[in-house]
Amino acid sequence: MKASIDDIMNIYRLADENCIWDTLPMFCAANRARVPLFADELSDLANIKLELSHLRQHVSDLSDLTNIKAELSQHVSDLSTQSLNVRKCK
DSSP: OHHHHHHHHHHHHHHHHTTOGGGSOSOOOSSGGGSOOOOGGGSHHHHHHHHHHHHHHHHHHHHHHHHHHHHHHHHHHHHHHHHHHHHHHO
16 A cells, blocks of 8 residues: 555656646546546547548448459359350350
């Protein structure tokens, strides 16, 4: 317990000596359930969610392109086979 109190007091001392009180978190708690929640718009979480959404869309688009490429390859193969069959019949 003494070590924890010493750590907290050192944080206060360093913050005071370096005039960084404004940069310290406003809340701290041993139990995270006691920390107030912020709206997503007030945190970096909103940006992360937006970026994740964009990345998911890009992956979906790339997946669609891969499926289209596979279908086109199959059609080209089918057409080649049909073309060979037509030549054989002549």
